[in-house]
Amino acid sequence: MFLRAPEAHSRSFLKAVSWRILGSIDTFVISYFVTGKLVFAASIASVETFTKIALFYGHERAWALVPWGRADKTEANAQPAAVAAPVSAAPVTGA
Numbered sequence: 001m002f003l004r005a006p007e008a009h010s011r012s013f014l015k016a017v018s019w020r021i022l023g024s025i026d027t028f029v030i031s032y033f034v035t036g037k038l039v040f041a042a043s044i045a046s047v048e049t050f051t052k053i054a055l056f057y058g059h060e061r062a063w064a065l066v067p068w069g070r071a072d073k074t075e076a077n078a079q080p081a082a083v084a085a086p087v088s089a090a091p092v093t094g095a
Contacts, residue, residue, distance in 0.1 A: 006072070007064055016056040024049045 024045045031041035 007060075009061075012057055012060045012064070016053045016060060019056060020049055020053045023052060 027048055028041050028045035031044040032038060035041060
């Protein structure tokens with residue numbers, strides 16, 4: 001696979017599904033509040049469930065590649081850079 005991430009694909013997928021269940025409940029409640037119709041609310045929530053699982057999964061895998069802000073990629077955990085020997089000033093001789 002062209003995406004390399006420290007998390008297993010199964011973990012990213014399960015996270016996407018669990019998040020989507022919560023999100024779909026939210027979408028259903030909002031859709032019902034707006035439309036007042038259970039059939040419309042259920043239709044909207046069921047369609048967006050599948051599209052957003054795929055979108056979240058791809059988003060999660062892409063962010064897994066970004067080292068910025070990750071605890072395992074911070075400068076504190078990085079190897080110290082080689083320190084150059086201090087440069088001493090040559091004594092100034094009178095001319």
